[in-house]
Amino acid sequence: MDKAVVPPEKKQYQEIGDDLRSQIIAGHYPVGSRLPPERNIAETYGVSRTIVREALLMLELQGTVDIRQGSGVYVMRIPEERDVEEDRFLSSDIGPFEMLQARQLLESNIAAFAAKMATKADIDNLKRILEQEQRAIAINDTSQDNQKMFHLVLAGASQNQMLLATVESIWHHMDSSPLWQKLSVHIESRAHRLKWLSDQQTILAALRRRDVMGSWQAMWQHLENVKNSLLELSDADAPDFDGYLFESVPIFQGKVL
Template identity: 30%
Template sequence: MPLQTVEPQRLYRQIAEQLRALIAKGEFAVGARLPAERDLSRQLGVSRPSVREALIALEVEGWVEVRTGSGVYVLDRKARRTAAPAAQEASEWGPLELIRARRVIEGETAAIAAAQRKARDVAAMTSAIETMRELADRGVMPLEGDRAFHLAIVAACGNVVLTETVINYWDSRNGPIFTRLGGYFETVQSWRRAIAEHEAIRDAIEARDVPGARLAMHEHMDKSHQRFSTSWRRAGKV
């Protein structure tokens, strides 16, 4: 059964469905190593990050295992428990598409916040950054502070629809695929770089620099996307 080029809608799920079907039909036997990410990308006609999201989805569902320094291998499904239902829900967004969507929305919330922020809004952003730094210093992923920072920005906009949208976007990163992807590519060191990006956003908002705040948020989201798009090998995984 040859691989087929997929359409650009829900890419990672279409890729995962094709690979899952191949495994189920025995095209990739239990214990076999899947083709390299670059080869799958070429055959499917999609980006390597999209392939990576699909492989992470299959790992969460118990179809494959990513082995550090070796590759991605097919698991024996009969010897394993069924996958967590949450990993199979079609409503779960792809992490990289989510970051791109956040870039659009949160670039504008940062701009609005810069135009109408109050001192208490800036104080809330600063407090969130301090929380992030404290957690990173303890070797803990500073998700609590990160969430508080982005919510402080949208709170300055005074728009409940935007607030609920940003909350929904941010909390979607708690899904099993995003969580597993973060486990591979997020480190305390990468979070320290993200903290500096948050400070740049806060400084632009405090200065009431509307275009600067938008640009700083765009740059933060672009760098977040890059951190999740690095190669497995550069991340030290396969």
């Protein structure tokens, strides 16, 4: 008999975001209404305002709320109950390298497009996320998921909801994949987090310059670095190893062959 798959533990911001989402569905906050201020939410849940910001950003990425600087957070739509169950269609038999390959092909082009489309608010949000991660690394705080947030906010900076939804779907696959969770835990060390932070600072710098090709190359290289780190930690003889997939998409001078 196959072992039951234990879903990965949710981060604090996800739990708070899900709870706020449930309150919106229950009618506590109708469309157009404003959620309580960040400090009030933080006091209610006994967490930092940084965690609350991540929870609200998650809801904004889902299209549930709109965060308006200097004004507040407003409900934009009432989520449907079936949205909560959307993970059911996700398959856990997709290999971690196949997921990473999909991300590399997709997110590199999204980064290039975002270099043209990103607003000042998008750039500021990305900068804030990297600053949060830098502080989190300094105090060895692992409760935040700034890596995921950076990639989702960058996808949103394309101003294309379909691209954002596609990137969200890939992350859902990763979050629900025991193979990915088992492998990726090895690249969450302080040294790796510092490396990813450096990579993402390079991506952000290219976006701020509106450098289309530079943004593409920076994202490609970042995910190439993740891939190489994971390959070093993998057992190539394991039956579920799918790292060979990357050999089918080599790059030469910054271009996919």
